[in-house]
Amino acid sequence: MSTKKGQIKLGAFLMNTGHHVAAWRHPNAWAEHGLEFAHYKHLAQTAEQAKFDMVFLADGVAVRRNHDRASLSRSGQIVHFEPLTLLSALAAATEHIGLVATASTTYNEPYHIARKFASLDYLSAGRAGWNVVTSASEAEAHNFNRETHMEHGLRYERAQEFLQVVKGLWDSWDDDAFVRDKASGLYFEPDKLHVLNHKGKHFSVKGPLNVARPPQGYPVIVQAGASEDGQEFAAQTAEVIFTAQQTLQEAQAFYAAVKGRLARYGRTPDQLKIMPGVFPVVGRTEQEAKEKYDELQNLIHPSVGLALLSGNLGGFDLSSYPLDGPLPDLPETNLNKSRQKLVTDLARRENLTIRQLYQAIAGARGHWTIWGTPQQIADRLEEWFVNDAADGFNIMPPYLPAGLHDFVELVLPILRERGLFRTEYEGRTLRENLGLVRPANQFSARSEERASA
Amino acid sequence: MSTKKGQIKLGAFLMNTGHHVAAWRHPNAWAEHGLEFAHYKHLAQTAEQAKFDMVFLADGVAVRRNHDRASLSRSGQIVHFEPLTLLSALAAATEHIGLVATASTTYNEPYHIARKFASLDYLSAGRAGWNVVTSASEAEAHNFNRETHMEHGLRYERAQEFLQVVKGLWDSWDDDAFVRDKASGLYFEPDKLHVLNHKGKHFSVKGPLNVARPPQGYPVIVQAGASEDGQEFAAQTAEVIFTAQQTLQEAQAFYAAVKGRLARYGRTPDQLKIMPGVFPVVGRTEQEAKEKYDELQNLIHPSVGLALLSGNLGGFDLSSYPLDGPLPDLPETNLNKSRQKLVTDLARRENLTIRQLYQAIAGARGHWTIWGTPQQIADRLEEWFVNDAADGFNIMPPYLPAGLHDFVELVLPILRERGLFRTEYEGRTLRENLGLVRPANQFSARSEERASA
Numbered sequence: 001m002s003t004k005k006g007q008i009k010l011g012a013f014l015m016n017t018g019h020h021v022a023a024w025r026h027p028n029a030w031a032e033h034g035l036e037f038a039h040y041k042h043l044a045q046t047a048e049q050a051k052f053d054m055v056f057l058a059d060g061v062a063v064r065r066n067h068d069r070a071s072l073s074r075s076g077q078i079v080h081f082e083p084l085t086l087l088s089a090l091a092a093a094t095e096h097i098g099l100v101a102t103a104s105t106t107y108n109e110p111y112h113i114a115r116k117f118a119s120l121d122y123l124s125a126g127r128a129g130w131n132v133v134t135s136a137s138e139a140e141a142h143n144f145n146r147e148t149h150m151e152h153g154l155r156y157e158r159a160q161e162f163l164q165v166v167k168g169l170w171d172s173w174d175d176d177a178f179v180r181d182k183a184s185g186l187y188f189e190p191d192k193l194h195v196l197n198h199k200g201k202h203f204s205v206k207g208p209l210n211v212a213r214p215p216q217g218y219p220v221i222v223q224a225g226a227s228e229d230g231q232e233f234a235a236q237t238a239e240v241i242f243t244a245q246q247t248l249q250e251a252q253a254f255y256a257a258v259k260g261r262l263a264r265y266g267r268t269p270d271q272l273k274i275m276p277g278v279f280p281v282v283g284r285t286e287q288e289a290k291e292k293y294d295e296l297q298n299l300i301h302p303s304v305g306l307a308l309l310s311g312n313l314g315g316f317d318l319s320s321y322p323l324d325g326p327l328p329d330l331p332e333t334n335l336n337k338s339r340q341k342l343v344t345d346l347a348r349r350e351n352l353t354i355r356q357l358y359q360a361i362a363g364a365r366g367h368w369t370i371w372g373t374p375q376q377i378a379d380r381l382e383e384w385f386v387n388d389a390a391d392g393f394n395i396m397p398p399y400l401p402a403g404l405h406d407f408v409e410l411v412l413p414i415l416r417e418r419g420l421f422r423t424e425y426e427g428r429t430l431r432e433n434l435g436l437v438r439p440a441n442q443f444s445a446r447s448e449e450r451a452s453a
Numbered sequence: 454m455s456t457k458k459g460q461i462k463l464g465a466f467l468m469n470t471g472h473h474v475a476a477w478r479h480p481n482a483w484a485e486h487g488l489e490f491a492h493y494k495h496l497a498q499t500a501e502q503a504k505f506d507m508v509f510l511a512d513g514v515a516v517r518r519n520h521d522r523a524s525l526s527r528s529g530q531i532v533h534f535e536p537l538t539l540l541s542a543l544a545a546a547t548e549h550i551g552l553v554a555t556a557s558t559t560y561n562e563p564y565h566i567a568r569k570f571a572s573l574d575y576l577s578a579g580r581a582g583w584n585v586v587t588s589a590s591e592a593e594a595h596n597f598n599r600e601t602h603m604e605h606g607l608r609y610e611r612a613q614e615f616l617q618v619v620k621g622l623w624d625s626w627d628d629d630a631f632v633r634d635k636a637s638g639l640y641f642e643p644d645k646l647h648v649l650n651h652k653g654k655h656f657s658v659k660g661p662l663n664v665a666r667p668p669q670g671y672p673v674i675v676q677a678g679a680s681e682d683g684q685e686f687a688a689q690t691a692e693v694i695f696t697a698q699q700t701l702q703e704a705q706a707f708y709a710a711v712k713g714r715l716a717r718y719g720r721t722p723d724q725l726k727i728m729p730g731v732f733p734v735v736g737r738t739e740q741e742a743k744e745k746y747d748e749l750q751n752l753i754h755p756s757v758g759l760a761l762l763s764g765n766l767g768g769f770d771l772s773s774y775p776l777d778g779p780l781p782d783l784p785e786t787n788l789n790k791s792r793q794k795l796v797t798d799l800a801r802r803e804n805l806t807i808r809q810l811y812q813a814i815a816g817a818r819g820h821w822t823i824w825g826t827p828q829q830i831a832d833r834l835e836e837w838f839v840n841d842a843a844d845g846f847n848i849m850p851p852y853l854p855a856g857l858h859d860f861v862e863l864v865l866p867i868l869r870e871r872g873l874f875r876t877e878y879e880g881r882t883l884r885e886n887l888g889l890v891r892p893a894n895q896f897s898a899r900s901e902e903r904a905s906a
Contacts, residue, residue, distance in 0.1 A: 024633065024640065031633045035575040035665055037545070061564060063663045073643045076633075079626070079665045082572035088541035089576045092490070108565075111514055111596040119535035122488040123542045142659035143564040173532070180477065180484045180529075185754040187477065190526045206595035210516045212488055212532045301638040 008385050008420050009273055009392025009434060011056040011100070011242070012047035014040060017076045018399030019279055021308070021362045022299035024076030029399035034080035037089060043401055044090045047097055050408040051422050053433050054098030054129060055090065056222075056242065056394055057083040061107050062139035071307035084116050091124035098430030100129035100222055100240075105162040106155050107135055107144045110203055113162075114169035117219045118211040126215035126429030131222040131242065134159050156229040158202045163221070163237055165205050168196040170218050171441045172208035194443035216431045217439040226254075235261030238272055239436050242394050244366045245276045251368075251389035273391040273434055278381070279364035281371035281398055282406040289371040296398055297359045305358030312343045312361060323355040367396055374410035381411075382420060461838050461873050462726055462845025462887060464509040464553070464695070465500035467493065470529045471852030472732055474761070474815045475752035477529030482852035487533030490542060496854055497543045500550055503861040504875050506886050507551030507582060508543065509675075509695065509847055510536040514560050515592035524760035537569050544577035551883030553582035553675055553693075558615040559608050560588055560597045564658055566615075567622035570672045571664040579668035579882030584675040584695065587612050609682040611655045616674070616690055618658050621649040623671050624894045625661035647896035669884045670892040679707075688714030691725055692889050695847050697819045698729045704821075704842035726844040726887060731834070732817035734824035734851055735859040742824040749851055750812045758811030765796045765814060776808040820849055827863035834864075835873060 016034030017024035024031050030039050044055050063078055072078065083101035091099060099120065103113055113130070121128035134155035141149040150158070177192035196207035223238035225231065234241050235258055245251035259269045281296075283289025306318050314333030321328055327347040333340065347357045363369060370380050384390045397403030415421040427433050469487030470477035477484050483492050497508050516531055525531065536554035544552060552573065556566055566583070574581035587608035594602045603611070630645035649660035676691040678684065687694050688711055698704035712722045734749075736742025759771050767786030774781055780800040786793065800810045816822060823833050837843040850856030868874040880886050 022638075025635045025638055027635075031635055037576050037578075041545070060663070061568070063661055069643045069646065073641050073646075074638050076640055078640065079631070079663055081575065082568045082664065084538060085541040085569055085572040085576060088538040089545040092494070092542040092545035107562075109560075109597055112561075112565075115514070115535045116538055119488075119538040122534065123490050123538060125490075139659075142657075144562055145657045178532070182478045182480075182484060185475075185478055185527050185752070185757075187529055187531065188526050190522045193522065193526075204595075204598045206592075208516055210513070210532055211535065299638070304638075 005385070005391065006435065007422055008381065008390075008415060009240075009275060010052045010421065011054045011275060011392070011394035012043065012052045012404065013056040013058070013242075013277065013394045013396045014043050014400065015058060015077065015396070016080055016400070018403055019364060019367070019396040020296045020398040021075070021304060021365065022296060022301070023399040025299040026296060026399045028402035030401060031076075034077070037081075037086075039401070040081070040086060040090060041093045043404060044094050044097060046401065046404055046408060048094050050412055051425060052097055052395075053392070054100045054430060055087070056100045056131070057087065057102060058131075059083045059102035059104070059133075060135065060137060060140060061104060062137060062143050068307065071301075071303040074301045074304045084120060087128075088120055088123055091120065091127065094124075094127075096127075096425045096428075096433075098127045098129055098220070098433065099124055100131055100220070100430075102131040102133055104133050104135040104140070105159040106150055107140055110162050110165040111169065111205055111209070114166040114209055115211055117166075118170060118209065118214045121214035121216055121219050122211070126431065128214070128216070129220035129222050129240070129430055131224060132159065132163065132238075133224060152227070153229065156225075156233055159233060160236075161200045161202045165196070165198050165200075165203050167218060167442070168198055169205070169207050169209040170214055171443050172196065173213045174441055174444050175213050175217075178212060192444075194441075213441060216429050217441070220430050220434065220436065231258055232261060234258060234272070235267070236265050240273045240275060240434065243274065243276050244368070245389070246366075246368055248384060248387065248389050251276055251384060252387065255389055271436065273436075275392040275394045276384070276390050277364075277367035277396050278393045279367045279369045279396045279398060280377050280403075280407055280411065281369070282374055282377060282403075282410050283371070284373065284410075286372055286376065289373065292398075293363075293369075293371045297363060300359060300362050302355070305355065305362055308362050309343070309354070309358045312339055314340050318354055321354060324353045327352070327354055327357060364396065364398075374414055377411050378414040378418070381415065382418065385420065458838070458844065459888065460875055461834065461843075461868060462693075462728060463505045463874065464507045464728060464845070464847040465496065465505045465857065466509040466511070466695075466730065466847045466849045467496050467853065468511060468530065468849070469533055469853070471856055472817060472820075472849040473749045473851040474528070474757060474818070475749060475754070476852040478752040479749060479852040481855035483854060484529075487530070490534075490539075492854070493534070493539060493543060494546045496857060497547050497550060499854065499857055499861060501547050503865055504878060505550055505848075506845070507553045507883060508540070509553045509584070510540065510555060511584075512536045512555035512557070512586075513588065513590060513593060514557060515590060515596050521760065524754075524756040527754045527757045537573060540581075541573055541576055544573065544580065547577075549580075549878045549881075549886075551580045551582055551673070551886065552577055553584055553673070553883075555584040555586055557586050557588040557593070558612040559603055560593055563615050563618035563656055564622065564662070567619040567662055568664055570619075571623060571662065571667045574667035574669055574672050575664070579884065581667070581669070582673035582675050582693070582883055584677060585612065585616065585691075586677060605680070606682065609678075609686055612686060613689075614653045614655045618649070618651050618653075618656050620671060620895070621651055622658070622660055622662040623667055624896050625649065626666045627894055627897050628666050628670075631665060645897075647894075666894060669882050670894070673883050673887065673889065684711055685714060687711060687725070688720070689718050693726045693728060693887065696727065696729050697821070698842070699819075699821055701837060701840065701842050704729055704837060705840065708842050724889065726889075728845040728847045729837070729843050730817075730820035730849050731846045732820045732822045732849045732851060733830050733856075733860055733864065734822070735827055735830060735856075735863050736824070737826065737863075739825055739829065742826065745851075746816075746822075746824045750816060753812060753815050755808070758808065758815055761815050762796070762807070762811045765792055767793050771807055774807060777806045780805070780807055780810060817849065817851075827867055830864050831867040831871070834868065835871065838873065
């Protein structure tokens with residue numbers, strides 16, 4: 001069965017030892033820190049053999065969890081490769097799979113970002129994608145000369161101008177600017193160079209870029225913002241959205257809301273692929289899957305769980321309360337009130353102990369967790385796909401590499417049998433495989449653009 | 454014959470189609486723009502088979518030559534890979550050779566640089582090096598929100614603090630911090646994390662770095678500054694100096710001056726390797742070498758040559774004068790007076806025509822040009838090496854890939870016969886091959902460093 005929507009798009013979201021907060025402690029997880037290239041090479045090649053659209057890497061420019069040192073010392077996600085360098089190395093070790101790196105518009109400069117992603121697009125012959133984020137943590141501010149994080153609205157305003165500059169720099173050269181005529185000595189046609197001369201509120205960038213126009217025109221633009229600002233920004237510029245959705249209904253509502261915003265930017269629904277994160281725990285039987293999941297949950301060290309809870313409860317310290325007792329009544333705080341209410345309501349509604357509560361929120365970091373047989377997991381993915389909750393999924397294996405193998409070997413064959421997933425790559429670039437058009441150069445037609453460089 | 458200094462160290466300075474300004478027009482040069490990974494992969498693997506210490510990449514964060522558009526359009530060095538992404542890809546395609554990228558302290562932030570080079574050091578298992586530059590061109594300022602370039606002294610002040618922060622971030626973790634004990638759930642030992650908390654004139658950076666301590670402790674620090682500030686900075690921190698020297702006497706004087714500065718920083722002469730750039734034109738006979746060189750020189754398009762001259766003569770436009778006539782008397786300018794005097798004196802002393810003058814300064818961009826038989830070239834390199842003018846050389850092939858093949862196949866065997874160059878890599882890391890010690894972590898012993906993260 002294949003639908004009018006085509007087939008499911010798949011990302012392999014790779015993260016050190018895996019996505020579960022205690023993944024590194026699992027017997028089948030690679031416990032080395034996230035700085036083993038052989039590990040990532042194996043994962044990327046596995047995903048490529050399985051015909052995933054892309055490898056996806058998250059990022060932050062600080063140590064991720066700013067817990068107290070005792071609980072921090074139990075986290076497996078602290079040190080890792082910088083994504084652009086890692087993906088560049090993976091470009092040399094793969095041939096077809098897309099390579100998507102996260103990079104912040106708040107703590108970078110547009111010239112660097114335009115250049116590095118253009119360079120990655122050349123290294124990979126058209127397989128680069130950029131997950132545009134505005135950074136969420138104060139810890140990042142402290143590594144970049146700031147006392148406090150930039151305010152949310154201002155971050156999005158900067159992001160918008162940032163993206164405009166980056167696209168302008170990618171359009172510095174016409175696609176056919178470089179003629180390289182040895183006989184006449186002409187390397188490029190002067191009219192096909194476009195100097196940006198951008199002067200805006202946040203950036204003043206002259207250009208041109210010292211990289212030719214990327215093979216894909218623009219590397220694929222990915223976003224993950226869920227806020228009102230984030231959704232609007234995505235509707236305007238994103239080609240892929242990575243999102244956290246817990247239920248079919250929520251996902252459908254998000255899908256309809258974001259796709260509904262596209263028309264006002266002259267865009268059609270197929271120009272934006274919505275790919276929720278999925279945290280699949282695959283067992284050969286339902287019982288085996290449940291046991292696998294419980295095994296992981298029980299590996300969450302109480303100090304990690306309590307630090308996570310504290311972060312969700314306005315900083316309240318629960319360490320003097322019994323782990324297997326109920327959540328006590330908490331004082332009101334002004335820190336992240338809505339999050340505090342959400343977590344407290346969950347505990348009350350499901351009558352959870354403190355341990356059960358941190359297990360409930362810790363595992364997949366807010367992403368859609370499904371455990372079951374390969375058949376059951378394929379059913380759920382199909383359900384979301386055919387009912388307009390998703391165009392594809394960003395697969396977040398609980399632990400690596402075994403969690404990726406499970407999905408590839410057990411779930412994918414079922415999706416293929418149903419005609420829901422490819423057997424071969426359709427195109428040569430990430431853009432082609434995702435079914436996205438190659439954007440034209442915004443300056444190409446302008447013959448008046450002949451100012452001196 | 455092997456000297457007390459050991460053997461010659463060699464860098465392969467790779468640049469698109471080659472180092473000659475007209476290289477791309479040569480029949481044996483790869484004329485594609487510098488964005489073909491297969492080209493660089495071939496070059497790096499060739500250099501590795503030949504046991505070079507390192508691949509070296511220059512960089513600037515702007516289109517390199519800010520000529521008028523007509524002469525710019527005849528330059529083959531305009532677009533190219535971003536070095537850190539390219540070297541990361543090359544890390545996956547090589548096993549032994551060092552990978553040295555240039556990056557500016559003026560137009561970057563220390564957290565990014567510390568992180569990317571640490572990441573490259575892990576990708577390559579200890580083969581990364583950073584050529585620290587402060588950027589020389591106004592064009593770079595214009596891509597980073599500035600009207601003018603930062604003043605020279607201030608750039609070096611910033612560079613010094615930048616390097617201090619980067620080293621502090623590389624020392625965020627003890628070498629043995631990550632114990633990854635699955636049973637107890639302890640991922641790292643809390644005492645072995647060192648939060649930098651740097652607050653200085655140019656930077657405020659808290660840390661820690663989200664990459665473990667690099668395999669080499671610090672990636673190898675390379676510098677190329679020739680000014681008084683640059684030499685002092687190099688004596689304080691550099692482990693390799695890349696430099697432009699034209700004669701044995703000049704090179705000896707520079708060598709003695711820089712090595713003489715080391716003692717005041719408690720360093721010994723063997724802790725800094727001085728590697729002048731060499732532009733070798735190899736022929737099987739002297740006549741063939743001369744013809745090869747002339748062929749290249751004649752490929753310099755007059756508009757490129759005149760723009761280069763103009764840049765060296767305070768902006769004076771020579772295009773209305775006969776190319777094969779003498780240099781006219783020039784008005785005095787205030788732009789780069791010393792450079793103008795140097796070039797004018799050269800023309801008068803050697804009675805050069807305008808064409809001969811631009812050929813003289815254009816070819817190797819100020820680097821030591823030697824043309825001759827393999828024997829003659831080996832003799833010159835040996836002469837500089839044994840007479841304390843150099844610890845090694847950064848080889849700048851006139852055109853690529855043929856110019857690198859010539860050097861590897863014709864000159865290196867002679868240096869090997871004389872015991873002046875290795876037949877196998879001595880170590881596993883760039884640092885080991887260069888004979889440099891691995892630096893200790895500056896914070897490791899400090900038990901009082903236990904503030905909360």
